[in-house]
Amino acid sequence: MDYVSYSKKYLMDTYGQFPVVFTHGKGCKLYDTCEKEYLDLTSGIGVSSLGYGNDDWVNAVTEQVKNLAHTSNIFLNIPSLTAAKKLTELSCMSKVFFCNSGAEANEGAIKLARKYSYLKYGSGRSTIITLNKSFHGRTITTLKATGQEKFHKYFDPFTEGFKYTDVTIASLEETIDDTVCAIMMEAIQGEGGVNPLPKEFVDKVFEISKKKDILVIFDEVQCGMGRTGKMFGYNNFNVEPDIVSTAKGLAGGLPIGAVLCNKKLEDTFVPGDHGSTFGGNLVSTAAAGCVLDVLGKDGFLDSVAEKGKFIKEFFKNAATKNVVEVRGIGLMVGIQLTSNKASEVQKKALENGLLVLTAGANVIRLLPPLVITKEELNKGLTNLVKIIELI
Numbered sequence: 173m174d175y176v177s178y179s180k181k182y183l184m185d186t187y188g189q190f191p192v193v194f195t196h197g198k199g200c201k202l203y204d205t206c207e208k209e210y211l212d213l214t215s216g217i218g219v220s221s222l223g224y225g226n227d228d229w230v231n232a233v234t235e236q237v238k239n240l241a242h243t244s245n246i247f248l249n250i251p252s253l254t255a256a257k258k259l260t261e262l263s264c265m266s267k268v269f270f271c272n273s274g275a276e277a278n279e280g281a282i283k284l285a286r287k288y289s290y291l292k293y294g295s296g297r298s299t300i301i302t303l304n305k306s307f308h309g310r311t312i313t314t315l316k317a318t319g320q321e322k323f324h325k326y327f328d329p330f331t332e333g334f335k336y337t338d339v340t341i342a343s344l345e346e347t348i349d350d351t352v353c354a355i356m357m358e359a360i361q362g363e364g365g366v367n368p369l370p371k372e373f374v375d376k377v378f379e380i381s382k383k384k385d386i387l388v389i390f391d392e393v394q395c396g397m398g399r400t401g402k403m404f405g406y407n408n409f410n411v412e413p414d415i416v417s418t419a420k421g422l423a424g425g426l427p428i429g430a431v432l433c434n435k436k437l438e439d440t441f442v443p444g445d446h447g448s449t450f451g452g453n454l455v456s457t458a459a460a461g462c463v464l465d466v467l468g469k470d471g472f473l474d475s476v477a478e479k480g481k482f483i484k485e486f487f488k489n490a491a492t493k494n495v496v497e498v499r500g501i502g503l504m505v506g507i508q509l510t511s512n513k514a515s516e517v518q519k520k521a522l523e524n525g526l527l528v529l530t531a532g533a534n535v536i537r538l539l540p541p542l543v544i545t546k547e548e549l550n551k552g553l554t555n556l557v558k559i560i561e562l563i
């Protein structure tokens with residue numbers, strides 16, 4: 173079957189897609205319709221954190237599907253209660269709201285922050301500051317929250333009430349005014365180029381926010397759930413946010429999102445304020461429960477951190493001439509090239525059976541499954557370095 177023609181005929185053309193169709197996977201390997209094997213350094217953009225066909229995950233999901241897949245949020249369900257308990261225990265947060273995606277989690281986070289501020293200070297204090305180069309999602313509101321001008325075209329009118337700061341203390345101080353209720357940021361900007369925030373900047377955000385009762389929201393959709401070798405990206409900065417949004421890797425391959433809040437905000441939402449038909453779905457939250465068990469295992473997150481160091485060390489030793497810098501934390505890595513040839517590298521890698529991502533024109537982004545072995549990394553990186561050398 174000609175899948176490319178099918179896609180052109182039946183799917184809206186929203187993604188620049190490769191003409192490769194995967195049919196199955198095991199561990200960190202994916203196989204296409206011709207049984208060609210690929211080593212995956214992408215986890216389906218940070219989602220399949222336990223790789224493919226993980227026995228515990230498959231069991232948790234299939235058992236749940238067999239028993240019950242969906243009820244609705246007018247009833248309690250055990251997998252979502254279990255996942256919520258685990259999620260709060262593994263973070264510094266107090267309560268959880270489940271939804272279906274990263275954008276939806278950010279929408280929930282924004283609503284929560286605005287309601288908290290409204291109840292305490294009344295209207296007119298609803299501005300959310302986000303960071304230039306950030307990415308927060310594709311809905312009308314989260315596009316506007318995204319600090320990249322190119323996303324603010326075509327879809328007017330956008331949701332009002334967003335201001336943007338550079339990642340500098342001067343710009344932050346200039347942007348904050350009395351209308352601000354929250355600052356939202358990624359601990360490591362993913363789509364924006366794999367940019368970990370400077371510690372001084374994060375500290376300043378918290379210092380100002382504490383003084384002015386401004387809420388700090390961390391968008392952990394990409395850098396959370398063990399990706400950096402800590403439970404959340406913000407754990408690398410020793411801070412405790414008010415609100416956290418998470419998604420992608422939380423359920424290891426099924427749609428999910430979550431908004432977490434601290435004690436201060438735990439009673440802000442009341443019945444009727446927010447909801448989502450599929451939020452807290454039994455199957456997705458059963459999958460999340462399994463992922464959270466793995467992340468909570470002794471030594472698991474340390475092993476992620478160690479593999480991150482291994483990648484940095486590998487590039488140091490390879491001394492690749494076409495690489496400017498290798499940055500990131502844990503298994504969220506950006507390889508900045510000397511030229512705008514990230515897409516070319518990605519395409520060549522695919523031909524060579526290696527899956528990598530890009531983040532802008534000159535950055536190769538790696539988000540391998542968290543369970544990848546050093547042997548697999550060694551093989552993939554050796555392949556990647558050869559490609560980068562030849563561009």
Ligand SMILES: Cc1ncc(COP(=O)(O)O)c(C=O)c1O
Pocket residue numbers: 272273274275276278307308309310358362363391392393394395419420
């Ligand atoms: C930091 C961040 N926030 C939000 C989103 C949006 O998530 P979703 O595509 O699940 O809506 C993404 C997606 O890449 C992301 O990286």
